[in-house]
Amino acid sequence: MAQDNIDPYLVQFAPDDKENPKNWSRRRRWYLTYFAGLLGFNATFASSAPSGIATQLMAQFKLSEEVAALTISLFVAGYCVGPLFWGPLSEQVGQLSSWNKIFLTRVIFLVTFPVYVCFQVGCALSKNTASIIVFRLLGGLFAAAPLTNSGALISDIWDAKTRGKALALFTLAPFVGPALGPLVGGYIAQSGTPWPWLFWVLTIFAAVCFVLIYFTLPETYAPIVLLHRAKQLRLETGDERYHAPLELVQQKQLHKRLEDSLARPFKILICEPMLIAVTAYMSFVYGCVYLLFEAYPVVFTGGHTFSARYFATFRTQIVFIFALGDLGLTYLPLVAGSILGVFGYLLIFHPQYEAAMDRHKAGLVSPEIRLNLAMSGAPLFAITFFWFGWTSYPSISYWAPMMAGALMGLSSIWIFVRTFFHFCIDVYLIAAASALAANTVFRSAAGAVFPLFASQMYTALDPRWASTLLGCIACMMIPIPIVLKRYGPTLRARSRFAPALV
Structure with missing residues (x-):
């Protein structure tokens, strides 16, 4: 006590x-x-x-x-x-x-x-x-x-x-x-x-x-x-005389505490190249998930006529609109892939991490071990867009672009959650809440913005070239976990917010 x-x-x-x-x-x-x-x-x-x-x-x-x-x-x-x-x-x-x-x-x-x-x-x-x-x-x-x-x-x-x-x-x-x-x-x-x-x-x-x-x-x-x-x-x-550790904390006015807390995430983001790179990648992945809600209707109703029917008149023109019940089924491979990604982590990677912790009982496990899964998931995430885009022709079975969603779910889990989320926690420890807050703000902004241009992009460029554009951007981000794996210890040593391993 x-x-x-x-x-x-x-x-x-x-x-x-x-x-x-x-x-x-x-x-x-x-x-x-x-x-x-x-x-x-x-x-x-x-x-x-x-x-x-x-x-x-x-x-x-x-x-x-x-x-x-x-x-x-x-x-x-x-x-x-x-x-x-x-x-x-x-x-x-x-x-x-x-x-x-x-x-x-x-x-x-x-x-x-x-x-x-x-x-x-x-x-x-x-x-x-x-x-x-x-x-x-x-x-x-x-x-x-x-x-x-x-x-x-x-x-x-x-x-x-x-x-x-x-x-x-x-x-x-x-x-x-x-x-x-x-x-x-x-x-x-x-x-x-x-x-x-x-x-x-x-x-x-x-x-x-x-x-x-x-x-x-x-x-x-x-x-x-x-x-x-x-x-x-x-x-x-x-x-x-009995007191809790929390009661020993120096008191500040509420507005001062909130001011410090609101500013700190952005201070960390500006000063940390690792956090900038991770935030950029996670924002892109998160934005692409929400982009699908506008891209899928273009592909599966325009090309594969899922539950298609004339529903309403809009802007004085007959608009080809669909009932989204059957279209909603196209998102199920994304769910299945996400679940497979979690099982893959639990069966393959987590035992490796536990073994690493057992080998380092005197200190902390290097955060860079978390990046191994992203190094596998990053190429798969890029492949997803080429797969989805170039199988979206009406002459090809709708199962082909649908199953690309399974690969997206699996690779997204490996990149987004099982790697970078834990990597931020392990790197910044006591400052992790602020680091994740800054990360959450920007990836949520991406999730909000991407659907606004997705439909226009997939209509103007057609699904093949729109997906190719996203796939190329995903390819450009593949080196991020590799670079962080190689230079992470050096960047952490120079960081003002990442505590040194003991």
């Missing part, structure tokens, strides 16, 4: 303390891991689901294709602001004396999720273009909370050796959620159900998650758990 050689009244965890979140039962920790993945899936599923009802929205509100795409882009744009707000808030609020009695992890979820639910209701009840666009933007802002804080929850309850397995499930959300969203939205549209029901489904999903948060999510942030233990000891013993 206390370390006598340092401070007999400093409250800390004993090695086998059952109140330490990392010592909770495995069943409880795996439940929280699955639950964190569900929360992340909820947010990313909601980001792309309106693409399935795009034709109904265009007919209802007289929207252009570009404005209809904003229902996805602006939701993802909310992810740009959220990580800079909810992450720093979760770190800073707990250090303010007036908030000391609040469970920190819980309060962020308990505050953001009801508001998120309300904005889903707002979308369902929208009567004009402005309202649905604004509600989607604000919904994305509050949906960023589970994306930002669920990963922190997992880090709170698992040690470094096991954390990779736990994060494997959670990190499927950025790929599985957006891929399944159009499938559900498309079948709602194809069944003839009014478009607001999609948002009612999202509302129910989010409300169920909120109920589970309220009843099953405990506090997992160890400093706050110790803070509550210190308060309880003071109450039981009457001795005011």
Whole structure:
């Protein structure tokens, strides 16, 4: 409870303390891991689901294709602001004396999720273009909370050796959620159900998650758990000398803390060539995933006439529009590939990482070992675009471009999550939250922008040359993990934010 050689009244965890979140039962920790993945899936599923009802929205509100795409882009744009707000808030609020009695992890979820639910209701009840666009933007802002804080929850309850397995499930959300969203939205549209029901489904999903948060999510942030233990000891013993490590932190005004937290991610990004390279690559990969929601309709309805029919008149011309139910099935290989990517990591790479940790018991494993998987995934990601583009001819079976999605899912997982995400954590350690916040802002911006030009690019250049352009850009990025593998130790030695290995 206390370390006598340092401070007999400093409250800390004993090695086998059952109140330490990392010592909770495995069943409880795996439940929280699955639950964190569900929360992340909820947010990313909601980001792309309106693409399935795009034709109904265009007919209802007289929207252009570009404005209809904003229902996805602006939701993802909310992810740009959220990580800079909810992450720093979760770190800073707990250090303010007036908030000391609040469970920190819980309060962020308990505050953001009801508001998120309300904005889903707002979308369902929208009567004009402005309202649905604004509600989607604000919904994305509050949906960023589970994306930002669920990963922190997992880090709170698992040690470094096991954390990779736990994060494997959670990190499927950025790929599985957006891929399944159009499938559900498309079948709602194809069944003839009014478009607001999609948002009612999202509302129910989010409300169920909120109920589970309220009843099953405990506090997992160890400093706050110790803070509550210190308060309880003071109450039981009457001795005011008991204190938690968090209470020793020098107090600052809230606006000063938020100012420091909001500025730090960008300071790190500007000063760190490694982070710039990783952010550029991850932003491109993330943007390409959302680009598919506009590229797939061009390929599979224009070339392969998936569920094609005349649906509406737009701009005084008969427009060839499709029911997205069957089209949503084309995203399933992306889901399957993402799952295969996780299994590939668990079966092949993670055992290698565990063995490396066992060999380096006296110190830390070099972060560059994380890059091995990206060195394999980067060429596969580039191949995906050439495969998808040059098999998109109507004379070729639609199975050929569809299965390219499986390779994209697998390679994206290997690059995006299983390599660079962990690489940033291992390199920057105590500054990892800020590094990932800057990374999240820019990759979310890419996810918001790419769908806005995807349809025009695939129509103007045709799917072959549009995909070739993206494939060439992907080829240009193949050397990034190779260069970081070779020069990473040198760059880390010169870094102001990467601690030296011991």
